[in-house]
Amino acid sequence: MALEREYDFWLLDLDGTLVDVEWSYTREVFDQVGDRLGREFTDQEADILWNGLTGSRDRQLEEWGVDPTAFWEAFHEEEDPLVRAEQTYLHEDAAFVADLEVPVGLVTHCQEFLCEPVLDAVGIRDWFDARLCCTEETGWKPDPEPVQSVMADLGVAHNGHRGVLAGDGANDVGAAWNAGIDAIHVERVGHERRGQCVLGDYRVRSFDELS
Known part of the structure; x- marks a missing residue:
């Protein structure tokens, strides 16, 4: 190079x-996080957060009325390291x-x-x-x-x-x-x-x- x-x-x-x-993994994680928080995440919202498309993820969550601390606690509890690695x-x-x-x-x-x-x-x-x-x-x-x-x-x-x-x-x-x-x-x-x-x-x- x-x-x-x-x-x-x-x-x-x-x-x-x-x-x-793989997108299927991302979608599944956001479904599980949504169940924990009582709030559904659309494909577009999951894409924005996963890829950080709007910059600060915490700021984006706040704009949607989602508490960042609660979100990340749920998110990390739902992520399976071995499954993520496989996908x-x-x-x-x-x-x-x-x-x-x-x-x-x-x-x-x-x-x-x-x-x-x-x-x-x-x-x-x-x-x-x-x-x-x-x-x-x-x-x-x-x-x-x-x-x-x-x-x-x-x-x-x-x-x-x-x-x-x-x-x-x-x-x-x-x-x-x-x-x-x-x-x-x-x-x-x-x-x-x-x-x-x-x-x-x-x-x-x-x-x-x-x-």
Whole structure:
């Protein structure tokens, strides 16, 4: 990949960037969460929340009159790590990450109890030299703290190294820029479905375009 030579390190998001899950799994989880909360989620609402199409999921939930804390408690209780891992697939164009010869880190909102089985199921655990699953303690993208934490783990913080973060959402781009590195936005769902365009230093529909 031509861009590899431009950067001293790479950071990547996970869900929607490197991997995705079958829609049937997403639909089932939202049905179960809806039963818990006494509130049905339409296909469009499930799509918006799962893919973060409107940015902050918590803000979107509040706009719909759903308490974010109650939603996430129900959501994580209903997610089965092994089932999710079985229904997760790796995007073919993500294969370039395995060949990167610079430090590589993972910065994801996917919770650790879900992330670990997914990494094993799709066989990409050894792609990363450092990983961080965001929590309330670490902060959430677009805050720069999670990105800066992984940069520190990689030994590339505050020493002039040039890096990039690739992700599928506006929060990924914001986190990269807030941390002072470049951003690649890979648009997996299309701006028509998203309802807006996400700007980045690079905007692609597939990582193959970067070559």
